[in-house]
Amino acid sequence: MTLLRTYPALVIICALAVGFSLLSPYFASAGNIEAMLGANAVVLIAAVGMTVVFLAGGIDLSISTVISASAVMSGLVMAATGSVALGALTALAVGMVFGALNGILIGYFSLTPFITTMATQLIARGVAFVMSAGIAVKGTPFFMLDFGFMVWFGIPALTIVALVVVVLALVAMARTTWGRQVMLVGSNAQAARFSGVNVPAVTFSVYLFSGAMGGIAGFISIANLGNAIPGVGDTLLLIIIGAVVLGGTGMAGGEGSVGRTVLGVGILAILTNGLNLLGIPFYDQLIIQGILIFVGTWMATRFGSRREI
């Protein structure tokens, strides 16, 4: 019962996994699971960033196109220099610049997160398309292409990168002062201020973090897709938010965890993959996804929020 309270999404994920295994013989095959994991590394990394912002009581609508902008910039740098390391640093830096912009405006100038990050979303999308002239960036180093297909211990390398990010975020949230302050600010920013927490600085930091996650996700998207694509993030925003909410992290702040988000991403990944295997058309899948988000949110509020030990 405690496990269910901490991870309300666990029920859905088990039901889906069992259901699809029964319905499709390919679902549980090693090849399919590998494909499913690799395809969701980008979303998982970005969702970690979004989760932390949610926990602090905010929202980052720009994360999707920050993925695009950092991918494009990183792709351009790699095409020009041939250096994968420089490319990675560029992606991270671009993400953090956008994150810092959000953080300064929201943390220090008290603008609303929704509007601010929506504006940043437009800017980042513009940057991605302007810098790439609207087409995929050519000249991706071969290492990146190989990296996209590498499998370590039966798990795609991209997924391992994403899991390392998850573990670091989990540790940061549960065991550092920063993580604790993020939770307190999300739970009650005014009370945090009265307790000596530097609320503007913490707010700034979560958007910076989220920007960094967008940058890493952008870099990983190049390995995943083979090229830096200016529109890569455009369709991801609702999937990212959906995954966070399905996992059981609420938008009110102070309630939820990065661990829950891993399950949320898992649910959407399994659902998409399973429905594809069953040959369900894309638009029918959208309806099912939407309904599932209703169910997930309901379960999160029903079982997740109140701890009665």
Next chain:
Amino acid sequence: MTDTPRPVVSVRDLSKAFASKTVVSNLSFDIFPGEALALVGENGAGKSTTKNMLCGLLTPTSGEILVEDNPVTKVIGAEHGISAVHQELSLFGSLTVSENISISNLPGHAARIDWPAAEKTARNQIEFLGIEIDPRALVETLGAGKQQIVEIAKALLHANKVLILDEPTTSLTAIEREKLFAIIDKLKAGGLAIVFISHFMEEIYRVCDSFVVLRDGQQVGQGRLADVNQRALEEMMVGRTMADARVDLAAPTQVPALDVRGLSSADFTGIDLTVNAGEILGIAGLMGAGRTEVAEAIFGLRPATGEVRIKGEFAPRNVKAMMARGLCYVTEDRRTNGLFLNRPVRENLSAASILKFVQRKLRGFGFQGEKAKAQDIVADMNIAIPHIENNVSDLSGGNQQKVMLGRWLATLPDILIFDEPTKGVDIGAKFDIHAAIADLARAGKAIIIVSSDLPELLHITHRMAVMRKGRIVGEFMRDDYDSVKIISLAASAKESTSNAA
């Protein structure tokens, strides 16, 4: 006036309980047309609850309100002819005066509002009150006095029998106050009954004919104001003298711990305070006197000018610096400014002292000893919870207040500022909190208590400063405590008094 035979409103055995807590019990009084009734009592005596039942915002638990002998059952709006002007104005700043006045009863059909008619109504109302206000002016452009008049004009549209005024003068200048009293006289002459709620005795004697005194939800006195002097009325409000119930406090040291000089801001002026180690200083005053603002400014939560010294050394006024120097501030409004409701008790307890638990070695990376400390506090403070991982929202008010206190004790402070430390807590928790505060003083801590609960301050402080309208207007030593003197000083309308320090 005095021989009006029939009351317009009769209150019979009126009681109100929230959950199991009775806030008002067995009130019985009459309101006569053309008269003003003073509803008096200390903060928390039940005046607001009574007011809200009269104007239909709250349904009584038992008893009844008779309007011209008809019992009021369920009230929607103010259709029973009783309307109130509340202490916090309920106007829409961005709408015009005439829109505000007619907002709850716009003339015309649902889809087509007759704006000219609305404006005419507003103009008539304002003219009737004898004040010059442009009905087309935006309310936010008016001063506090005129806003108050607009609010009265609005209430009068519905109040054809009784108008309730709750602390109507707190934000008014002396001239505006006189204008208001003239209006009240006019309304009374027109046969309207007034219920007047105020802390200011001068005003009550100026405006009212009769009185009802509430204390702790009980009706402890009623009668004609002509038959009772101010001191007797104040004694009824305060009730028992707390002298016999006082705790024995240890003598304070003569070492200054906190020294505030000339602290000023928009809300208060020239505040000088000193507290010695081992001393408990009370700050008494009415709501809105600026006490919380002073406390928050000292802790660095509000901008202000002036100097704060801690143990003789200059201290910059920001929260972090103040905490580092051993100061802490336990907020009055624990739900808004204090608690992290959807987080566990453990995190609420460690919120101000988390740095003490940080463990940076790889082995056991995270917070060491946080749980143990939380369990210690829970045991020491007698906090009733099954588990420290329960959310703090599961606790009762008294236990939540203990969590707030525990959070700050965990920072090992030398100077503690408590703002309404026992607001909304039950008697048992109040006792525990008072005992904890007395122990802290005995251990050499310097303590400031801001409280609207005068008996509490009489009970637990060495010295008391009285604030009124942003200034310290008097100071009393424990041996000279006189609750009636303190109340009249806090509530006096005069700008300077003989008692003032």
